[in-house]
Amino acid sequence: MAQLTIYVDENTRSRVEDAARAAGVSVSKWVKQQLEVALADRWPADYFNLFGSLADTDLPAPDELCFEQDTPRESL
Numbered sequence: 782m783a784q785l786t787i788y789v790d791e792n793t794r795s796r797v798e799d800a801a802r803a804a805g806v807s808v809s810k811w812v813k814q815q816l817e818v819a820l821a822d823r824w825p826a827d828y829f830n831l832f833g834s835l836a837d838t839d840l841p842a843p844d845e846l847c848f849e850q851d852t853p854r855e856s857l
Contacts (some may be wrong), residue, residue, distance in 0.1 A: 797811065825855065
């Protein structure tokens with residue numbers, strides 16, 4: 782596994798160590814977990830560029846739903 786050196790101020794170092802200790806993991810593992818979350822792909826590339834890109838705006842409205850066909854709710 783590759784190593785990475787970062788430079789942080791004393792307050793940040795202390796907070797990272799406290800967070801790792803609270804999570805019960807090493808500082809390296811805690812930082813790795815945080816980076817994985819921060820770098821995770823949540824949306825495909827250019828996803829938000831799709832909004833407003835549809836040329837045909839004459840989409841039919843869906844039919845009204847019939848609530849008589851709805852599944853009855855369970856009483857709690």
